[in-house]
Amino acid sequence: MAVVNTDRPPAGDAARKVADAHPDLILGEHSLCPGCGEPVALRLLLETLQELDLVQRTIGVVGHGCYGSFVRIMDIDVLQCLHGRAPACATGLKRVRPDTAIFTLQGDGDMVNEGLAEIVHAAARGENITCVLLNNGVFGDTGGQQTATTVLGQRTKTSLDGRDPERHGHPIPIADLVAGLDGVGYVARGGVGTARGVARTKRMLRTAFESQLAGEGLGLVEILTMCPTGWFVTAPQGPDYMGEAMESVYPLGELHPRAAAAAEAAA
Amino acid sequence: MSPATTAAPRRELLEGAEAIARAALAADCRFFAGYPMSPFTPLLESMAKLMPEAGGVCINVESEIEGVNMTLGAAAAGTRAATGSCGQGIALMQEAIAEAALNETPFVVFNMARNQQDYFQCTRGGGWGDYRTLTLAPKDVAEAVEHTQLLFHLADRYRAPTVLYGDPLIAQTRVGVEIAPLDLPPLPPKDWALDGTQGGTGHSRQVWTWAMGKATEPGPGPDAHWQAIAAKFEEIGAAEQRWEASETDGAETLVVAFGSAAKFTEWVVEGLRAEGHSIGQFRPITLWPFPGEALAAASEGARRVLVFELNAGQMIDDVRQFAADRSVVRGIGGVSIHESGLSYGPLLDAPEIRRRILAALEEED
Amino acid sequence: MEHEVLIVGIGGQGIQLVGKTLAQAATDSGLYAMLAADYGGEMRGGPSQSTVVVGDGPLRALPILPEAGAAIVMHDKFTGPVPERVRPDGLVVLNSSIVDPAAVGDAHRVVALPVTEMARELGAPQAAGLIILGAFVAVTGVVDHDRLVSAMTSLLPPYRKQHAEANARALAAGAAAVAERGDLPPHRDGKAPQGAAA
Numbered sequence: 101m102a103v104v105n106t107d108r109p110p111a112g113d114a115a116r117k118v119a120d121a122h123p124d125l126i127l128g129e130h131s132l133c134p135g136c137g138e139p140v141a142l143r144l145l146l147e148t149l150q151e152l153d154l155v156q157r158t159i160g161v162v163g164h165g166c167y168g169s170f171v172r173i174m175d176i177d178v179l180q181c182l183h184g185r186a187p188a189c190a191t192g193l194k195r196v197r198p199d200t201a202i203f204t205l206q207g208d209g210d211m212v213n214e215g216l217a218e219i220v221h222a223a224a225r226g227e228n229i230t231c232v233l234l235n236n237g238v239f240g241d242t243g244g245q246q247t248a249t250t251v252l253g254q255r256t257k258t259s260l261d262g263r264d265p266e267r268h269g270h271p272i273p274i275a276d277l278v279a280g281l282d283g284v285g286y287v288a289r290g291g292v293g294t295a296r297g298v299a300r301t302k303r304m305l306r307t308a309f310e311s312q313l314a315g316e317g318l319g320l321v322e323i324l325t326m327c328p329t330g331w332f333v334t335a336p337q338g339p340d341y342m343g344e345a346m347e348s349v350y351p352l353g354e355l356h357p358r359a360a361a362a363a364e365a366a367a
Numbered sequence: 368m369s370p371a372t373t374a375a376p377r378r379e380l381l382e383g384a385e386a387i388a389r390a391a392l393a394a395d396c397r398f399f400a401g402y403p404m405s406p407f408t409p410l411l412e413s414m415a416k417l418m419p420e421a422g423g424v425c426i427n428v429e430s431e432i433e434g435v436n437m438t439l440g441a442a443a444a445g446t447r448a449a450t451g452s453c454g455q456g457i458a459l460m461q462e463a464i465a466e467a468a469l470n471e472t473p474f475v476v477f478n479m480a481r482n483q484q485d486y487f488q489c490t491r492g493g494g495w496g497d498y499r500t501l502t503l504a505p506k507d508v509a510e511a512v513e514h515t516q517l518l519f520h521l522a523d524r525y526r527a528p529t530v531l532y533g534d535p536l537i538a539q540t541r542v543g544v545e546i547a548p549l550d551l552p553p554l555p556p557k558d559w560a561l562d563g564t565q566g567g568t569g570h571s572r573q574v575w576t577w578a579m580g581k582a583t584e585p586g587p588g589p590d591a592h593w594q595a596i597a598a599k600f601e602e603i604g605a606a607e608q609r610w611e612a613s614e615t616d617g618a619e620t621l622v623v624a625f626g627s628a629a630k631f632t633e634w635v636v637e638g639l640r641a642e643g644h645s646i647g648q649f650r651p652i653t654l655w656p657f658p659g660e661a662l663a664a665a666s667e668g669a670r671r672v673l674v675f676e677l678n679a680g681q682m683i684d685d686v687r688q689f690a691a692d693r694s695v696v697r698g699i700g701g702v703s704i705h706e707s708g709l710s711y712g713p714l715l716d717a718p719e720i721r722r723r724i725l726a727a728l729e730e731e732d
Numbered sequence: 733m734e735h736e737v738l739i740v741g742i743g744g745q746g747i748q749l750v751g752k753t754l755a756q757a758a759t760d761s762g763l764y765a766m767l768a769a770d771y772g773g774e775m776r777g778g779p780s781q782s783t784v785v786v787g788d789g790p791l792r793a794l795p796i797l798p799e800a801g802a803a804i805v806m807h808d809k810f811t812g813p814v815p816e817r818v819r820p821d822g823l824v825v826l827n828s829s830i831v832d833p834a835a836v837g838d839a840h841r842v843v844a845l846p847v848t849e850m851a852r853e854l855g856a857p858q859a860a861g862l863i864i865l866g867a868f869v870a871v872t873g874v875v876d877h878d879r880l881v882s883a884m885t886s887l888l889p890p891y892r893k894q895h896a897e898a899n900a901r902a903l904a905a906g907a908a909a910v911a912e913r914g915d916l917p918p919h920r921d922g923k924a925p926q927g928a929a930a
Contacts, residue, residue, distance in 0.1 A: 125567060128582025155567040161440070171575060173582050175568070177561040179443045180575040182466055185436040188428075192440025192448070193561065195424045196398055200563045218436075221429040380759040380767070507795070536795045539769030541752075543759040627795070634794055717798035 103336065106134060125150065125175045135335025137325025137342075138167045138234050140292040141301070144323075145203070145232060146174060148305040152313075158201045159193055161186040163215070165207035166240045184215025187222035190229045201312060203230040209239040212248040212274045219278060219320070226283030226317040230308045233274065233322040237346060238330035248272045251349045255332055271349065275322040279355035285316030287356035291324035291347060293339035300352065311358050324350060378543035383508040384409035387477065387533070388417050389546045390515035391449055396475070397423035398441035398448035400434040404456045405709045406538040407479040411451070435460040435476075439467050442474040443574045445560025447519050451477030451531075454485055458493065464528050465494025469576040469596060471559075473522035475515070476500070479533040481709055483628060484702070486681035489530050490655040497593060499600045501525070501607060502654040504532040506630040508542045516549045523554050525603055532654060535710040536627045608661065609652035614640060615665035618647030620728060623662070623686050624675045625651050628700070628715060632675050635721045644728065651682070659689035666691045673727050675720060676700040677711055699723040734787035735874050736797055738815045741806030741827075743780045746861035749887070750804065751782025753865060757875045757883035758786040766791050779810035786874055804868055805831050806847075806861060814840055825868045827860065843871055845909055851902060859895075859902035866906025877907050 110116055125146040130139045149155050160176045162168060164183040171180050181189045186204035194202045204211075211219050211233050219231060238256055239245040246256040246263060249271050253262040263271075279287040286308050290301030301323055308319035324346050326338030333341050357365070381389070388410055391399070399418055401411035411427065418425035424441070428434035434450045441448040452460065457478050464476060478485055487493075489502040501521055505511040514531055522529040565571045569583060580586025587595065613633065615621060624632040629650040636648045649665045651658050666672050672690050674683040680698050687693045703714030713719065737754070741747045751767050758765035768783035783800070785793040803818045805811070805826040813835040814824055824840045826833060829848030836842050845867050851860035862884065869880055880903055885896050 127569070149566075156565075157563040158566050159444070159561045159563045171573060172579055175571045175581070176566045177563050177572045178575070179440065179561055180470070180573065180577070181439070182436065182462060185432070185463070188433040188436035189440035189443070191426070191433075192398065192400070192437035192442070193444045195426070195437075196441045196444045196446040196448075197562060217430055218433055221433060378759055378762075378764070380756050380765060509790075536769060540795045541755060541765075541767035541769075542791075543755075543763070543765045631794055631796075634792065634798075716796055717794055 106335070125155065126173055127175050128173045130173060131169060132166050133327075133329045133335070135326055135328040135338045136166070137236065137292045137323070137327070137338070138170075140298060141232070141234055141323045141325055142167070142170050142174065144292070144298065144302045144305055145205070146176070148302060148309060149176070149201070152306065152309055154201045154309065157199065158203065159197070161190045161193065161202065161204045163204070163206040163210035164241065165210055165234070167205055167207060167234055168241065170205070183210050184213070185218055186210070186215065187218040187227070187229065187231055190231070191222055191225070191227045194227060194229050198228075201230070201309060203232055205232050206234070207240065208233065208235045208237060208249040209247040212272055216248070216272075216274075219274065220281070223278045223281045223318040223320065224283045226285075228285075228312050228315050228317065230312050230319040230321065232305070233320065234325050235322050235346075235350065236325045236327035236330060237271075238327055240327050240330050244327075244330035249274070249350075251345055254345060256330065273350060275320055275350070275355050278318070278320050284318045284320065284356050285314075286311040286319040286354075286358050288320075288354045289322040289324070289350055289352050291342065291352050293324065293326055293342040297352065304354070307358060316358060322350070324352070378545045380541055380543050381508075382409060382413075382539060382541050383511060383533075383537045384479070384539070385413040386508050386512050386542070386544050386546065387515050387531075388413035390512040391475070391519070392417055392421050392423070393546050393548050394447065394516040394519040396447045396449050396519060397421065398438065398446050399423070400426045400428050400437040400441075400450050402428050402431045402434050402452060402456060404452050406481065406535040407451050407453050407456070407477065409538055410477055410479060431456040431459040432463070435463040438474050439463055439472050442467070442472045443561050445557040445562065447474075447523070449475040449477060449519075451479060453478055453480045454488075457485065457488055461488075461492070461494040464500060465492065465496055465498055466576060467528040468494070468498035468500065469496050469593065470574050471526040471596070472528070472574060473526050474528050475518045475522055476528055476530045477533060478530055479535075479538045481535060482704060482711055483534070483626060483677040484681070485532070486625070486654060486676070486678060489532055490657070490685070497597045497600075498527075499604070499655050500528060500530045501603055501656070502530040502532055503609070503652060504626040504654050505537060506626060506633075506650065508537055508540060509544055511537050512544055512546060513549060516551070520549075520551045520554070521607065523557070525599065526559075527599070527603070532626055534627050604656040607653060608656045608658040610658035610661045611650040611652060612661065612665045613648045613650075615647035615649055617645070617668060619645040619670045620647070620724070621666050621669040621672045622646065622648045622675060622724065623650070623672060623682070624648070625654060625682060628675055628677055631715060631717050631720055635717050635724060638721070639724065646724075654682070657685045657689070659685070662686065662689045663691050670695060671727060672696045673699045673724060675723070677703050677715060697727070699727055734785055734791060734793055735802065735872065736783070736785045736793060736800035737802040737804060737868070738797070738800045738817065739782040739784065739804040739806070740811045740815050741780055741861070742809055743778045745780065745806045746858065747780040747782050747806060750861040750865045751784050752887055753862070753880065753884050754784050754786070754869070754875070756887055757879040758784075760883055761875050761879050763788055763875070764791050766793060766795070768795050768797070802868075802872065804864055806864060807831070808835075823871065825864060825871065827864060843867065843910070845906065847906070850905055850909070854898070854901055854905060856898040856902055859899055862899050862902040863906040863909075866903035867910045868906075870907040870910035877903065
């Protein structure tokens with residue numbers, strides 16, 4: 101199959117239309133690596149807020165990672181917070197402004213390394229916030245070190261021969277842990293490596309926000325995102341690598357459906 | 368005037384922690400997050416009871432780190448918010464306190480310290496970056512009630528976290544107090560606070576230590592922003608020094624103390640003065656900004672400057688820096704801890720303080 | 733004028749309640765009061781102390797008193813019959829069921845009442861501390877007896893309200909025991925706060 105040349109913008113009108121599409125809420129270009137999944141996730145998130153008409157009552161809490169630079173290009177009221185602490189900051193915001201929609205945007209290093217206590221406690225307390233986890237299994241912003249979600253066998257700057265449980269321990273499937281807690285309203289895992297994944301992920305985000313608005317408890321949407329740089333693969337290889345390496349460990353799907361949906365399914 | 372308006376306000380017998388909680392509520396604090404730790408715990412318990420009654424939120428958090436970050440979030444939304452702890456718990460909060468100083472989020476931190484060993488923690492930071500925490504050290508419950516309200520005001524005025532230096536005596540002594548609202552100047556509205564309403568307008572708000580702004584509306588960026596913050600703290604340093612100087616004019620001996628200890632030294636010094644000694648007292652009320660010039664003036668001509676603090680020597684560094692003659696500065700306090708580890712030891716006692724001052728007076732004669 | 737009183741005994745004798753009741757009664761009367769912090773420890777059998785200062789102006793007294801003009805001694809196990817910091821010629825009201833009045837010596841003015849027995853006779857063995865408090869207040873006149881009763885009632889938690897009547901009788905018994913005696917030392921021994929005109 102011919103490889104698409106991404107050295108310059110596409111020539112055809114239709115392709116240009118897609119390439120130039122600029123949602124209102126995105127104020128500029130992102131500066132992340134070619135093939136990164138995070139900008140796709142951002143776009144899905146912002147489109148969801150628009151479609152639910154939440155734009156003027158949403159506050160985002162963004163942690164530290166490559167996605168931290170999104171604070172510059174997302175036209176949403178934002179608190180950029182300390183590494184790991186977003187669910188705690190989000191709790192404070194939501195408790196004093198219960199009529200707003202609050203989301204966190206965190207990477208796996210942020211949420212599952214530094215912020216493990218924060219996400220677990222916020223979920224147990226049932227805070228009505230939506231936490232979005234961008235999971236690429238590496239600390240991308242600092243150059244690609246191992247995180248708590250790095251899968252076994254994955255090479256990172258601090259596990260150069262591949263993660264080995266004897267030396268580096270096991271990954272933590274945070275969404276599965278959180279899904280088992282009373283206090284959550286909705287937990288799902290999506291991925292943006294395929295067109296189908298993108299569509300499913302967007303639906304998950306919508307469901308999560310609807311769950312927040314219904315006051316059902318904490319929503320967690322984990323989104324597997326490609327990081328070709330961190331994974332030592334080329335941009336076009338990202339999606340396939342993600343499918344093979346990560347989706348086998350972190351399968352996509354709803355881990356804790358909304359209560360109403362679960363009741364319907366059981367009926 | 369009708370009798371109702373001329374009736375004298377009633378004092379209530381309140382534990383210091385409850386008095387502080389009521390003072391915070393009187394100052395419109397409506398969010399509080401804390402983790403149990405002695406002697407801060409009664410403040411948390413008071414808030415747990417009083418906050419919901421006032422329509423506010425009190426959360427017993429799962430860690431001090433979560434607590435201070437929740438408080439930061441609530442404050443970023445424009446609500447008057449507070450947290451607290453002591454010693455080790457405050458140490459856990461330092462990252463977020465610095466963060467709030469650098470992203471300009473106002474809230475109050477109640478350091479209900481176990482002793483006077485947290486002076487450095489409050490005045491030297493312990494977080495990261497160039498910032499300071501405006502810290503008030505009341506000498507008793509009545510002053511703590513005033514300081515609490517003042518701290519919320521100053522936090523909002525300067526958009527920075529502020530600190531109350533309390534202790535077990537202030538937290539746990541019950542005193543008849545009146546929670547009289549302070550008359551403070553009005554403050555501008557919090558246009559910067561996050562409420563979601565600017566989403567999609569192109570002018571959405573940010574609370575961000577790096578202050579980079581938007582692609583469409585660039586902000587100052589970390590360099591200019593942090594320089595501005597440094598300048599702000601210089602301004603606070605010059606404008607907000609507070610102290611109390613008693614009979615320091617021409618005094619041969621000057622005693623310097625802060626917080627509860629100063630209430631004891633004040634009592635002792637008055638007694639010594641009544642016996643004919645030439646002795647005065649200087650009490651810093653703001654630990655930062657330290658009232659250095661006032662101390663210099665108060666120590667002018669003093670033959671001895673005796674620093675009484677219950678630690679291994681922390682405030683004495685600041686005293687040495689500003690005293691008119693640093694060679695006459697010496698410490699007469701020390702580490703003194705109750706056997707439980709949770710409060711002051713036997714050194715915080717008027718007869719012992721008196722002995723130490725007299726010993727210092729007799730030494731050179 | 734400030735009055736300081738050290739209240740000492742052992743855990744289980746209601747020492748904290750005695751101090752709180754006195755401080756509350758004083759505050760309710762419009763006076764200034766301070767009740768010092770107690771670091772606690774064992775609930776029963778260990779030392780228990782409560783320190784109260786009452787005055788008619790803002791109090792100068794320190795939260796850890798260097799000296800006191802009076803003491804209420806329910807048990808002398810940890811302090812001896814006269815706590816160390818009571819001023820010479822200070823007032824000592826003691827529980828003679830446990831503390832031997834003869835051990836006090838001549839340096840202080842003593843009022844001795846067998847409050848443990850009195851409480852048993854009243855059918856309210858837990859209320860001995862309130863008997864001695866009623867007596868203390870009758871001797872010193874620091875607050876009105878009625879204020880003492882209303883303070884005691886207001887301090888009872890909901891699950892103890894049924895004790896209000898028995899407690900009131902205990903307070904009254906202490907006051908009555910004092911009223912019967914003609915040999916009391918003069919009361920009102922408070923001192924002017926340091927630095928203030930007497």
